[in-house]
Amino acid sequence: MGLDDREALEVLRAALDPENGSDALVREFYTRWFAIDTSARELFPPDMTGQRTAFAAALTYFLGEVIAQRADEPVAFLAQLGRDHRKYGVTQAHYDTMRQALGNSMRTHFADRWDTRLADAARDVVDLMIGIMRGAADAEKGPAYRDGTVVEHIRATRDVSVIRLQLDKPLYYHPGQYVTVQVPQWPRRWRFLSPSIPADRSGALEFHVRSVTGGMVSRAIVEETAPGDRWRVSSPHGAMHVDRDAGDVLMVAGSTGLAPLRTLIMDLTRYGVNPRVHLFYGGTFPCDLYDLPTLWQVASTNPWLSVTPVSEFATNPPWAGDYPDPEPPRGLHVRQSGTLPDVVTRYGNWGDRQILVCGGPAMVEATVAALVAKGADPDRIQHDPLTG
Ligand SMILES: Cc1cc2nc3c(=O)[nH]c(=O)nc-3n(C[C@H](O)[C@H](O)[C@H](O)COP(=O)(O)OP(=O)(O)OC[C@H]3O[C@@H](n4cnc5c(N)ncnc54)[C@H](O)[C@@H]3O)c2cc1C
Ligand code: HEM
Structure with a gap:
């Protein structure tokens, strides 16, 4: 049965899913693995909490897709993971010791529930995951970094x-x-x-x-x-992008969240005709808007771009004088005071726009929630993952 045994796969998934609150099996696995392969231990950071969750989430996701008999996305996900793992210095031998430790940990974890069905399903799913990751890593000819x-x-x-x-x-x-x-x-x-x-x-x-x-x-x-x-x-x-044929664009950047939006804007400057792009660029104090001079230069030669500076406080703190003055010459919209979600939604509901939001997780969540509450289409809002 192996990969066709949905019942057995469900049992494995339930034991691995971090949402079930227990990471006993994953903890057991890493302890066993590092005991038989110290060279694997050296590749990981001392604190394994985040790694245990990331690993369990990857396994849970993959098991769910196999149970649902979906192939394309989970295979693409694991292939990318395998290619990415090259940068950590992962070798074929690590996959072998990993397979051994994971198999033994599952057998111990399930103890008297362990039978041929569970054993077959566990072996086949682990072999499949490792096969995809290894295969993709081997096939990749480009450098790992x-x-x-x-x-x-x-x-x-x-x-x-x-x-x-x-x-x-x-x-x-x-x-x-x-x-x-x-x-x-x-x-x-x-x-x-x-x-x-x-x-x-x-x-x-x-x-x-x-x-x-x-x-x-x-x-x-x-x-x-x-x-x-x-x-x-x-x-x-990441897939954050501007579709030049999908209408006007709203961009909302908090602090260094400006970086990818600035790259997209710079890329758009290659074209003569673009959708209108309105960028709200926010920080705590006016002096936090460190990139306004560059944005001013780009906007002054690209009429499709409007930039509205936003700061929570209207005046600068005393230490502002220690850093470059980000105040651009006149020409941009007048700086607005308030938080980004408040200021952006003050201007309307932006329901007709493709929307890109970028910044710290709290700012992104608050801005997306405010825009959706105001009537923006959630399917047209893009942002990067909120955690790494
Ligand atoms: C897709 C993506 C793109 C990113 N791009 C950039 C970028 O261009 N420039 C940039 O400066 N950062 C960027 N980040 C954030 C960056 O990857 C790190 O998470 C951040 O620099 C914190 O790392 P750290 O080691 O200093 O903090 P850690 O030691 O990992 O965490 C310390 C504390 O800071 C909190 N924390 C982590 N990240 C943030 C955050 N972004 N805002 C507020 N609190 C946080 C954690 O919850 C934790 O409590 C990006 C993150 C993601 C997911
Ligand atoms: C089925 C096989 C495996 C799966 C599903 C898997 C999954 C993951 C996931 C989801 C992450 C976090 C995302 C990322 O940083 O890329 C990760 C990180 C990592 N993995 Fe794997 N992995 C596998 C095999 C291995 C092997 C064989 C090694 C060899 C030592 C390894 C070493 C690492 C390291 C070093 C990290 C980064 C940890 C950090 O810096 O925080 N993984 N893995």
């Missing part, structure tokens, strides 16, 4: 840095996509960042990074990055 050197670090505001890199070889990504990045201050702690310029043939790359409270990697980037640092960049993901 690109290395690059930091050439410039601009402290744009108290908590935002603009980092410019020169990659050894160019990296291709679509405008609006995000990539994973590893910095020398925190080896093996990959984080998502969104390039703030379109892919460049000479290998130039730029990121806008905000130091989040209690943030491990973002804080190190903003406080410690220096020219000469070597960064590693990998795996473009």
